[in-house]
Amino acid sequence: MSPSKIPADLRYARTHEWVRERPDGTLEIGITDHAQSALGDLVFVELPEAGRVLGAGEACAVIESVKAASDIYSPVAGTVLETNEALVSTPETINQDPYGAGWMLRLRPAESGTADGLLSAADYQQILQSESA
Amino acid sequence: MGRRTPLYEQHQSLGARMVDFGGWDMPLHYGSQIEEHHAVRRGAGMFDVSHMCAIDLQGEGVRPFLERLLANDIGKLRIPGKALYTCMLNEAGGVIDDLIVYDRGEHGFRLVVNAGTRDGDLAWIRRHALADGAEVRERADLAMIAVQGPQAGSMLAPLLVDDARAAVLALEHFSAAESGGWFVARTGYTGEDGFEIVLPASGAQTLWRELLARGVRPCGLGARDTLRLEAGMNLHGNDMDEATSPLESGLGWTVAFDPAARDFIGRSALEAVRRGGGPERRLVGLLLEDRGILRAHQRVLVPGVGEGEVTSGSFSPTLERSIGLARVPRAAAGRVEVDVRGRLLAARIVKPPFVRHGKPLIAL
Numbered sequence: 201m202s203p204s205k206i207p208a209d210l211r212y213a214r215t216h217e218w219v220r221e222r223p224d225g226t227l228e229i230g231i232t233d234h235a236q237s238a239l240g241d242l243v244f245v246e247l248p249e250a251g252r253v254l255g256a257g258e259a260c261a262v263i264e265s266v267k268a269a270s271d272i273y274s275p276v277a278g279t280v281l282e283t284n285e286a287l288v289s290t291p292e293t294i295n296q297d298p299y300g301a302g303w304m305l306r307l308r309p310a311e312s313g314t315a316d317g318l319l320s321a322a323d324y325q326q327i328l329q330s331e332s333a
Numbered sequence: 334m335g336r337r338t339p340l341y342e343q344h345q346s347l348g349a350r351m352v353d354f355g356g357w358d359m360p361l362h363y364g365s366q367i368e369e370h371h372a373v374r375r376g377a378g379m380f381d382v383s384h385m386c387a388i389d390l391q392g393e394g395v396r397p398f399l400e401r402l403l404a405n406d407i408g409k410l411r412i413p414g415k416a417l418y419t420c421m422l423n424e425a426g427g428v429i430d431d432l433i434v435y436d437r438g439e440h441g442f443r444l445v446v447n448a449g450t451r452d453g454d455l456a457w458i459r460r461h462a463l464a465d466g467a468e469v470r471e472r473a474d475l476a477m478i479a480v481q482g483p484q485a486g487s488m489l490a491p492l493l494v495d496d497a498r499a500a501v502l503a504l505e506h507f508s509a510a511e512s513g514g515w516f517v518a519r520t521g522y523t524g525e526d527g528f529e530i531v532l533p534a535s536g537a538q539t540l541w542r543e544l545l546a547r548g549v550r551p552c553g554l555g556a557r558d559t560l561r562l563e564a565g566m567n568l569h570g571n572d573m574d575e576a577t578s579p580l581e582s583g584l585g586w587t588v589a590f591d592p593a594a595r596d597f598i599g600r601s602a603l604e605a606v607r608r609g610g611g612p613e614r615r616l617v618g619l620l621l622e623d624r625g626i627l628r629a630h631q632r633v634l635v636p637g638v639g640e641g642e643v644t645s646g647s648f649s650p651t652l653e654r655s656i657g658l659a660r661v662p663r664a665a666a667g668r669v670e671v672d673v674r675g676r677l678l679a680a681r682i683v684k685p686p687f688v689r690h691g692k693p694l695i696a697l
Binding site: 240241243244246262264265266267268269288 | 362559625655674
């Protein structure tokens, strides 16, 4: 398999979500290239309602590949602002563009700066290497 | 590390995602399971099925032995080369395995059994064969490649020697021809036309590469599962096992109760069920009407009747809906609900197959 892309400007969770900090302080969340590749062709996405309050590490969405269902965990505590409704009809977008058009939800963090406590790209890379070793 | 087929290196070099399947390292997909599925419905795909096991049976006692071992009747096989789908039952009528038996004329019979059950199958077969004077030979020296899809014949034919080519293309469904050490059967597990080629392990890589060069798409176990589910074909271990009978697994049609004198293993248990009015449960197809994905072991609620369970469930790439097989109370029909991750979703009982020869057979 080709090596996974891990953009340097994002933060990561051990559970294979990425977090992008936006200029207005809100956070965009999706799953990593490694995760989409491991799951295979995605065929179903279930997203949370806007306004839902999430705890750090709380299961907030479900994605299903042809083979299996997986929970998506919110890497930080916060309130859901909006979700990427286009994924409901085209879940394969996550396979095609996991860090761009395949984003899953945007949330307002309960505390500013919480994303700083997440993994850097280098840390996440190390975790992937230790998992595959 | 699991067991490896003679094509293991081919899978690796094609970038396959490998998974454990019944103790074997097998390809799940080579990039996109859904594209592999469509390749078989629309063109031609190939599967390494060398983890399945060919068992050759010969000897004086082989016919009476198979008449006792198998729930379907090899007496139906009157011409060498013909094949029969059958269950192999235990005394309680549970399904030890489902398999295909081929009549090889003077060479006896060949069984092709599932990978996950092969060791248990062999032990069971050998134990019973001892008493009946049949010789049992596990053919671990053979590889198997399935070429499936509407273009399977035109892709395979040029790779066969002249006399074999005509014979193979003339094969009827569920029959086989042998030539030059190759055993080619017009069988499969996809609901499409196709061939299963059993050949010496030493020749498997060459055949695989030649098929690849002709444009036959390598397909993994993932596509194999969605194709067989769309075709309404059971998977042993999911849809039936040693604790369920063929009568409650949609496989009653494979049990030959005639002739009445044929005393196959499991017969008395199945007859007791029939005398009692038939099985209490049956295997049906499910079409999910709400958004979501059916998966094995989800609970099926049948209003006013009772509960059942999904035995196989997935996304159907052809129908672009979720489909499944489920074991439900006999009286269940029409609309049901399925507990999908804590939510009750609407589904409809339908009659498989869902798809045959590339065409949907279920009204959505």
